[in-house]
Amino acid sequence: MxxxxxxxxxxxxxxxxxxxxxxxxxxxxxxxxxxxxxxxxxxxxxxxxxxxxxxxxxxxxxxxxxxxxxxxxxxxASVDITQIARPIVDRLVAEVDCTIHVGMATDSEIVYLIRRDASKPYQMKSRVGHGMPLHCTGMGKAVMASWPASRVAELASRVGLPARTPDTITDLDALNAELERVRARGFATDLGENEIGTVCVSAGIRDHTGAVTHGLSISSIALEHPGTSIEQYADAAMDAAAEISRLLGAP
Incomplete structure (x- = not known):
């Protein structure tokens, strides 16, 4: 042959x-x-x-x-992550019936690029185009977990770690410990740290250089997903983020 x-x-x-x-x-x-x-x-x-x-x-x-x-x-130059990610986000919404976000990291915020709502009667307060602090959001922590400790410290020194809820991590040592946990598990969570009563599980999205520049989150309300139960969707978040990363040319 x-x-x-x-x-x-x-x-x-x-x-x-x-x-x-x-x-x-x-x-x-x-x-x-x-x-x-x-x-x-x-x-x-x-x-x-x-x-x-x-x-x-x-x-x-x-x-x-x-x-x-x-x-x-x-x-x-022609890459538009919203066009690339949207079919994956639509499929994920149908799979988990939770709100899906895709966000882009700046030097201090995660800016929402996509919000796709579930069939539930409630809606998240997030808005496309709005930014939230990195340290208290699941997508933000998924991005920051790829940073060296010096960059995390510089962010804390420059803009602080302000509390948005009683559960927000506001101490640098505690944030570094949380980011180490994110690195070990491959996903991040926000359990009422950015908004009381809202939870999410998130994963980082890598660009063609391998850098984590965006994040994807599966979000819900704590009444429906109490405690850490939102983590049941961690694999789904990581798989979707990995698929988007691959389409962006990530190594």
Missing amino acids: ADTKDALSASEKTLHVLTAALEHSRFTDIVAASGLAKATVHRILGTLVASDFIAGDGERGYRAGPGLMSLAGRAL
Whole structure:
């Protein structure tokens, strides 16, 4: 039986070589990663170099070329996370029947980009375009958990950790302990810390560089989800956030 690589079309072989060349600089490694014959890889690399998608040569190594960088820049500039996330959010609302938020982190707030309500008679007070402090929201803590301790301390020094409810974490040591817990579990919660009677479970969304720049939350009211019972949706939040991250090009 012929090797499956032999059955690939010319365009598929080119994509294999391009992907390998972006992950490896040496010719021998590109050949191994692509699974194609040396002569085929050499020919395709020549075409990619001539078209500026790949730069370099067998002696100096290969890297992304100016043509590919320009194309990548245009692609990234056109990314709209609300369009990417909305179908996933709609599916998640139908699955858990809770309010779903997607927010973008600034240097001190989480700004709501999407709010999709459940079928319940109540509604969250959140509004698209409004920002809330990072330290007291589930999405904010999911983002901050990816930060080094020095950045968390700088935020606390610059804007403080103001109390929005009696349950808000207002002490830096306590916040760092909470963020360590978020890192260990992979999700964050807000159990009445931002708004009395409101709870949520959240996960971070990564961009194409791997940085956690956004968050997704599943929100409800404490009367319906008392104590920590909102955590039953932690896996759903993490799976949805991971799917959005993948569509954003996260490694």
